[in-house]
Amino acid sequence: MAGGGEERNQRRGTWQPYAMLSPGMLWMALFFFAPMVILARYALSEPRDRFSGKYDLTWRFENFTEVFDRYGEQFLRSFRYSGIATLLCIALGYPLAYWIATRGGRYRNLLLGLVVVPFFTSYLVRTIAWTTLVGDEGPILGIAGALSLEGALDSIGITTNGGLLQTQTAVILGLTYNFLPFMVLPIYVSLEKIDFRLLDAAKDLYSSSRRAFWKVIFPLSLPGVFAGTLLTFIPASGDFVNAEFLGGPNNQMIGNVIQNEFFVQFDFASAAAISFILMFIITVGVLVYARIFGTDELSV
Amino acid sequence: MNRYRINQMRAAQTRAGLNRRQFLGRAGAFGGAVLLTPSLLAACGGDDEDPKGNGGDTEPGPTADPNKSTGDLLMSNWPLYIDPTEDGVTGSVDLFKKATGIDLTYNEDFNDNNEYFAAIQPDLANGKAIKPDIIAPTFWLVARLIELGWVEALPLDQIPNAANLLPSLQKPLWDPTGAYSLPWQSGMTGIAYNIDATGRELTSVEDLFDPEFKGKIGMLTEMRDTLGLVLLGLGKDPSTISFDDAADAFDKIEAAKNDGQIRQFTGNDYQDDLVAGNFAACVAWSGDVAQLALDTPSLRFVIPEEGGMQWSDCMVIPKGADSIKEAAAWMNYVYDPVNAARIAAYVTYNSPVAGVQDELRKNPDTVGLADSELMFPDEETLGRLKVFKALDEDEEAQFDDRFSSITTG
Amino acid sequence: MTTTARPRRRLGDLVLAGFSILVLFYLFMPIITIVAFSFNDPAGKFNLTWSGFTLANWSDPFAGGDLLDAMVYSIKIAVMASLVATVIGGLVALALSRYRFRGGALINLFLVLPLTTPEVVLGASLLNFFVAQDERILFFDVSRGFRTILVSHILFCVSFVAMTVKARVRGFDWSLEDAAMDLGAPPLRVFAKVTFPLIVPGILAAALLSFALSIDDYIITTMVRDVGGEPTFPLYIAGAFQREVSPQINVLSTLILIISVSLMASGSILGALRQRRSMA
Incomplete structure (x- = not known):
């Protein structure tokens, strides 16, 4: 996966690479794999009682099928919300990245900075600001009201009972918002690498700039889109903050369920089982993805 | 549950252009308008508490070494649940420190019973002590902690003022021997509404299910408050309910959630939504609304005609705490009616300490509060309040499971 | 056309x-x-x-001492976490891109796993790990608090650092090092004069990313913190939302915004100046 072939003059390491890897790998072994083993143990265990935290490892695989049956809806909902949010991020982020890369000129860095600046404020503070914006007395519904759009918005399902806060629209809006930079930056990076003289050459070839774009530029920028998709979709599908602050009781995601199973129900077995199902789905998706496109694109 | 107190009271008052007396006057006036008095009478009052029934209960377990002492003390309590210490001199915390020399750290980091329990469970389950020496969970969590053996018996001989505990709260259901807990404050659960949004006074639990308010109703994630109120609305008694009998109430809440009647289940933050106009009406706690109404005069609080819920948040000493002497000194301090009145005047919940009403009456600044129905509900109102049944572990798991399958649907 | x-x-x-x-x-x-x-x-x-x-609200921007304390605490954690994560994550990235060795592909897979693990799962597993002690398989007993928060933050930053640095040094011609060595430079000197300047933009980006991730983390921190301990900034905000939303939160956020924007602006001005000078 490392795309080893791409590296020029890689050395053949003897002990050096292992020495360099050891602190990082030790850290991961201790604080990622060991905790995961404990979690896996819970996923196959039965509680002795509710609160003592004592679990007996009984290799109970039913934990998995039970939670899958019970929370199938929330799984689907999570992937639906994060899928829509990812698509929206592409729809909003690609044109923005393209504009900055091609028309930004010497303001490129400034414009890129503008994409990142909002994220210097805390995630929670931003999300609370969104509750103000989409609240019943907030400016968005105020404008919609002034334009007499309430009825229309309700009928197409954007608002529910005339409200925006605590609806799925608000959750998807929040997810899109919070992960948009993770889409814009990788797309920008891959667009920046493209030699735009290609576009001129392609225009001669295809005669229309639209066709030239779709035939030449877009395919070359796909690695950025794929990287952005991973960086958006993975955290979005496990997120619970947006659903908690912006969603209602009918919009809870699988992250909220895990949170609830761990910290309200104290059903560590179920919570761990859900966690592993979620991780399994995501990891398989990523591996398939990486097989095709390479994991190096996973970073900005 | 939430217990807010006027945040930075002085700042808020100046901002609203009120002086303290005016503020209390308004609070008093509001308190008078707060509780409807429907025709039901106290007759039905199920008092399960048997105030003087001393019946030699078996327990209390081993008392913590009453001489364990470190010179400092850490209490975790609900936010805005004590008079503020902003000038560092006149707050109850400051006065206590000065009077006793004990270095009290008072943290307002108890935001949610389940969340807090989840945070302390891993340590206490493994026999490790947690940092706080006193915490103030809600009664049902107190019962759970006692059952699990995760709290120390109180050194009551060092707390002579514990004798001031109101008779109705002595040896309560959640602590049948009274050996482990002392209430910090009690309060009532009813319905808060914004009259501008509802267009009418609300009187019944059924009003929460009125299709006219579709998508504008809030309920609490505290199961005992939400479920208790809905049970009362269905004519059932939450203090004796079984899981099977509660099925109707669960179904009713679930149906209302599914069709969008209920907008959100919240914790303390229901106040955000109420004030911001996202809720027209919601299940709410008594002390909050009086305060919120100062800034939003269209807010009302009612104990519905079918009845309301009553609860207490109680001080307990977590197992293994090392400042037993200091904890006792603090408990003794806040159970002195003079100190209890100072705290009560700020929190506007129901003080568990006898003599607070008289203390409030003595002070011209607080005399208006002494007649607040919100702080000192009359017999008729008290008769309509219920305390949720003490659920055993298995039963509680059933209730929690069903309830959270609704709230995280 | x-x-x-x-x-x-x-x-x-x-x-x-x-x-x-x-x-x-x-x-x-x-x-x-x-x-x-x-x-x-x-x-x-x-x-x-x-x-x-x-x-x-602006008359005393730092009113509400708790809020500021929380901010300072968060910054302290973020600085330490990003430093450690950058060093150990950067080493992993260098090893992977510089050497060909047995197991490289497997390590790449390991690095992806924390990124594909939802935060709530990562947090819960860490919590269970930290409280599991003596009777269990583990030899490591850490009581929750500053150390556990730091350790967890480093963990979720390491993968990001490794990935970022790896991407930046991809295609780097390592034979430059050989050339320098052939010219008689000792290895440390080679690293300082040749390797380090080349990887510095990647390192810097990774450090900044780690800092941002750490200072903003809520989900994991809420599980590995100690009860009754100091709150980080996001924890404080979450608590505040339950009781009061004070304008001081907005004032402090605005200040942070202004500071970071001016840092960024001065950085890019400096960069532009340097570029102009080197062109001249």
């Missing part, structure tokens, strides 16, 4: 620019709200609805 295509292209440009500016506006909507509400005079304790303009 035909003459008829030109106006259409200009129109296309205009649409693209307009759309992009709208997207930027979307990104800034909550920021505008946060800044605007730092001048709000809230009617009650919830600074969520507009009720009047005031400068009062």
Whole structure:
């Protein structure tokens, strides 16, 4: 996966690479794999009682099928919300990245900075600001009201009972918002690498700039889109903050369920089982993805 | 549950252009308008508490070494649940420190019973002590902690003022021997509404299910408050309910959630939504609304005609705490009616300490509060309040499971 | 290019620019709200609805000492976490891109796993790990607090660092090092003079990313913190949302925004200057 072939003059390491890897790998072994083993143990265990935290490892695989049956809806909902949010991020982020890369000129860095600046404020503070914006007395519904759009918005399902806060629209809006930079930056990076003289050459070839774009530029920028998709979709599908602050009781995601199973129900077995199902789905998706496109694109 | 107190009271008052007396006057006036008095009478009052029934209960377990002492003390309590210490001199915390020399750290980091329990469970389950020496969970969590053996018996001989505990709260259901807990404050659960949004006074639990308010109703994630109120609305008694009998109430809440009647289940933050106009009406706690109404005069609080819920948040000493002497000194301090009145005047919940009403009456600044129905509900109102049944572990798991399958649907 | 295509292209440009500016506006909507509400005079304790303009909140920007303490605590954790994560993550990245060795592909897979693990799962597993002790398989007993928060933050930063640095040094011609060594430079000197300057942009980006991730983390921190211990900034905000939303939160957020924007601006001005000088 490392795309080893791409590296020029890689050395053949003897002990050096292992020495360099050891602190990082030790850290991961201790604080990622060991905790995961404990979690896996819970996923196959039965509680002795509710609160003592004592679990007996009984290799109970039913934990998995039970939670899958019970929370199938929330799984689907999570992937639906994060899928829509990812698509929206592409729809909003690609044109923005393209504009900055091609028309930004010497303001490129400034414009890129503008994409990142909002994220210097805390995630929670931003999300609370969104509750103000989409609240019943907030400016968005105020404008919609002034334009007499309430009825229309309700009928197409954007608002529910005339409200925006605590609806799925608000959750998807929040997810899109919070992960948009993770889409814009990788797309920008891959667009920046493209030699735009290609576009001129392609225009001669295809005669229309639209066709030239779709035939030449877009395919070359796909690695950025794929990287952005991973960086958006993975955290979005496990997120619970947006659903908690912006969603209602009918919009809870699988992250909220895990949170609830761990910290309200104290059903560590179920919570761990859900966690592993979620991780399994995501990891398989990523591996398939990486097989095709390479994991190096996973970073900005 | 939430217990807010006027945040930075002085700042808020100046901002609203009120002086303290005016503020209390308004609070008093509001308190008078707060509780409807429907025709039901106290007759039905199920008092399960048997105030003087001393019946030699078996327990209390081993008392913590009453001489364990470190010179400092850490209490975790609900936010805005004590008079503020902003000038560092006149707050109850400051006065206590000065009077006793004990270095009290008072943290307002108890935001949610389940969340807090989840945070302390891993340590206490493994026999490790947690940092706080006193915490103030809600009664049902107190019962759970006692059952699990995760709290120390109180050194009551060092707390002579514990004798001031109101008779109705002595040896309560959640602590049948009274050996482990002392209430910090009690309060009532009813319905808060914004009259501008509802267009009418609300009187019944059924009003929460009125299709006219579709998508504008809030309920609490505290199961005992939400479920208790809905049970009362269905004519059932939450203090004796079984899981099977509660099925109707669960179904009713679930149906209302599914069709969008209920907008959100919240914790303390229901106040955000109420004030911001996202809720027209919601299940709410008594002390909050009086305060919120100062800034939003269209807010009302009612104990519905079918009845309301009553609860207490109680001080307990977590197992293994090392400042037993200091904890006792603090408990003794806040159970002195003079100190209890100072705290009560700020929190506007129901003080568990006898003599607070008289203390409030003595002070011209607080005399208006002494007649607040919100702080000192009359017999008729008290008769309509219920305390949720003490659920055993298995039963509680059933209730929690069903309830959270609704709230995280 | 035909003459008829030109106006259409200009129109296309205009649409693209307009759309992009709208997207930027979307990104800034909550920021505008946060800044605007730092001048709000809230009617009650919830600074969520507009009720009047005031400068009062700015009269003492650092009022509300707890809020500031939380910020300082968060910065302390973020600085330490990003430093450690950058060093150990950077070493992993260098090893992977510089050497060919057995197990490289497997390590790449390991690095992806923390990134594909939802935060709530990572947090819960860490919590269970930290409280599991003596009787269990583990030899490591850490009571929750500053150390556990730090350790967890380093963990979720390491993968990001490794990935970022790896991407930046991809395609780097390692034979430059050989050339330097052939010229007689000792290995440390080679690293300082050749390797390090080349990887520095990647390292810097990774450190900044780690800092941002750490200072903003809520989900994991909430599980590995100690009860009754100091809250980090996000924990403080989450607690505050339950009781009061004070305009001081907006004031402090606005300040942070101003500081980071000016740091960024001065950075890019410096960069531009240096570029001009080197061109001259």
